[in-house]
Amino acid sequence: MLAPKVGIWFVGAWGGVATTATVGLLALQKGLSGTSGLVTERPEFANLKLIDWQQLVVGGHDIRETTYWASAQELWEKSRVFSPPLLEAIKSDLALFDQNVRQGSLKNAGKTITSLASQPTVEQSAPETAIEAIQRLSADMIEFKARHQLQSVLVVNVASTEPPIDASLRDLSLGQLEAGLAKNSLALPPSCLYAIAAIQAGFAHINFTPSVGTDIPSITEMAERARVLHTGRDGKTGETLMKSVLAPMFAARNLMVQSWVGHNIFGNMDGKVLDDPVNKSNKVRSKDHLLQEILGYKPQTLVSIEYIESMGDWKTAWDHIHFEGFLGTKMMLQFTWQGCDSLLAAPLVLDLVRLVERESRRGKFGLATFLASFFKSPMGSDQPEFAKQFWQLQQWVNDVREG
Numbered sequence: 001m002l003a004p005k006v007g008i009w010f011v012g013a014w015g016g017v018a019t020t021a022t023v024g025l026l027a028l029q030k031g032l033s034g035t036s037g038l039v040t041e042r043p044e045f046a047n048l049k050l051i052d053w054q055q056l057v058v059g060g061h062d063i064r065e066t067t068y069w070a071s072a073q074e075l076w077e078k079s080r081v082f083s084p085p086l087l088e089a090i091k092s093d094l095a096l097f098d099q100n101v102r103q104g105s106l107k108n109a110g111k112t113i114t115s116l117a118s119q120p121t122v123e124q125s126a127p128e129t130a131i132e133a134i135q136r137l138s139a140d141m142i143e144f145k146a147r148h149q150l151q152s153v154l155v156v157n158v159a160s161t162e163p164p165i166d167a168s169l170r171d172l173s174l175g176q177l178e179a180g181l182a183k184n185s186l187a188l189p190p191s192c193l194y195a196i197a198a199i200q201a202g203f204a205h206i207n208f209t210p211s212v213g214t215d216i217p218s219i220t221e222m223a224e225r226a227r228v229l230h231t232g233r234d235g236k237t238g239e240t241l242m243k244s245v246l247a248p249m250f251a252a253r254n255l256m257v258q259s260w261v262g263h264n265i266f267g268n269m270d271g272k273v274l275d276d277p278v279n280k281s282n283k284v285r286s287k288d289h290l291l292q293e294i295l296g297y298k299p300q301t302l303v304s305i306e307y308i309e310s311m312g313d314w315k316t317a318w319d320h321i322h323f324e325g326f327l328g329t330k331m332m333l334q335f336t337w338q339g340c341d342s343l344l345a346a347p348l349v350l351d352l353v354r355l356v357e358r359e360s361r362r363g364k365f366g367l368a369t370f371l372a373s374f375f376k377s378p379m380g381s382d383q384p385e386f387a388k389q390f391w392q393l394q395q396w397v398n399d400v401r402e403g
Contacts, residue, residue: 003055004151008353009141009203011194012159013060013101016268016313017208019071020342021158021349022097023082026090028053033086037347039393040354048400050354059100059144061137061194063109063117068094079268079312081340100148102140105133108189110163112276116269129184130193137197145201152360154353155198155205157232158345160273162189162211164281170216174225177218195219199228204356207232208349210285215379220367229360231352231368234376236386237344238337239264239317240290244386246321246333247294255331256324259300260291263318267311268341275307289377290384315341348374358400370396 008025010018027033035041040050069091075081106114106125114122125133145153166187172180180186181196188196191211198205199214199222207213207230214220214230223230236244239262250257265271273279284303292298317337325331352374359368372378373389383389 003052005057005148006051006055006357007057007059007144007148007150007153009144009153009155009198010058010060011104011155011157011191013058013062014064014066014068014071015062015158015160016071016075016270016342017158017345017349018060018156019068019075020081020346022058022068022094023072023087023090024346025053025056025058025350026093027086029056030089032089037343039348039351044394044397048358048397051357056353057100057148057150058097059102059148061102061104061140063104063106063113063121065118065120067098069098075313075342079314079340081313081343100144104159105137105190105193107133107193108187110189110276110278112273112279113160113162113190116160116273130181130186130188131184133193134181134197134200137194138201141197141201141203145203152357153201153203154356154360155194155201155203156349156353157191157194157205157207157209157211157213158349159191159209159211160270161209161279162191163276163278164285165189165192165212165216172216172218174218174221177216177222192216192219195230196222199223199226199230202226202228204228204360205230205232206349206352206356208235208345208352210234210377215377220379224366227365229356229365229368230379231356231371232375232377232379235345235348236374236376237341237348238315238339239319240376241386242317242319242335242337244290244294244384244389247291248385248387250321250323251295257291257295257299258322258324258330259302259320260322261302261320262304264303264305264315265308265311266313266315266341267307267309268313270341271305271307271311272309274305293382293384313341313343315339315344359396362400362403 103121191213195214288303321333367380369380372381
């Protein structure tokens with residue numbers, strides 16, 4: 001008997017992270033890749049009955065008109081990501097997944113993200129109300145499940161970072177949210193519309209971006225009511241991962257951090273979007289808040305993010321930590337983190353798909369807080385230290401194994 005198929009529905013389907021995750025998935029399915037970078041391939045995850053790579057099918061929404069092949073070729077040409085033989089081996093499979101991609105939404109997306117969209121998407125999004133956009137997006141997800149006879153679908157947001165939302169949206173009750181949607185009077189960004197579309201379809205939702213997604217109390221309540229599992233927010237892949245590991249060391253040794261400066265440069269699509277100060281502010285906050293939470297006080301901090309086109313998908317983060325030691329002696333630590341942005345993120349996305357799918361299969365719903373180690377701003381968690389977050393994941397492994 002064939003194992004049931006499960007769908008991954010990417011928001012930002014032809015972007016760098018989704019393309020890399022899709023290439024990586026196909027490479028795993030064909031035995032063309034190792035498993036380095038995949039947390040769920042660690043030995044302790046072996047007997048949890050996680051979904052097999054062969055069971056996964058890819059679809060999604062995007063605001064641009066392109067293909068997986070074109071996106072993968074661009075990553076190769078600009079950043080030397082992947083290899084030509086690998087891409088040739090999966091070219092026909094990528095084309096099949098292209099057939100599952102539908103036009104996304106630009107409702108309240110902001111000028112920078114709208115400037116990246118294809119004209120048909122702009123024209124389709126312009127007259128839509130929020131309810132119409134949600135219904136269309138949800139229908140696309142449901143049709144994908146039906147057409148491929150999928151057991152379930154997981155919606156994964158890996159789209160570009162949106163501007164921050166109006167703070168008043170966080171104060172809305174669920175009733176007020178639903179009434180505002182009906183009147184088309186709320187400036188909910190696309191990440192929220194996709195999240196609501198997933199909830200209405202009954203599909204689990206993973207927010208790998210700094211955008212708000214389900215991180216509004218009324219939408220969280222909506223997911224609870226619909227018995228839908230969700231998690232996020234903002235994948236933790238590089239510099240912030242290092243902060244969540246190093247800051248507890250300073251705290252444990254009672255070394256007073258005076259200042260922590262982080263300078264980030266990269267040249268991919270996300271970097272281009274973050275070149276807009278409005279969009280950038282969402283990302284900076286996500287990268288900066290955990291130091292005070294870990295240390296218990298706020299040192300002077302500076303987080304800079306600069307778009308350097310020639311860098312392509314390669315990201316460099318340089319951090320300078322100035323701290324006070326015994327007898328008031330000033331000391332410093334510097335580190336440089338260099339990595340390929342999409343290749344750091346993609347395996348974590350695939351891990352999250354497996355873990356959320358497994359938790360959904362256990363009949364769980366609401367916030368999946370055991371996944372905090374994957375995120376910069378984990379929803380439903382007040383535990384910022386990476387080691388303690390990873391311990392939560394290990395406890396979940398034990399619970400699943402014993403259950």
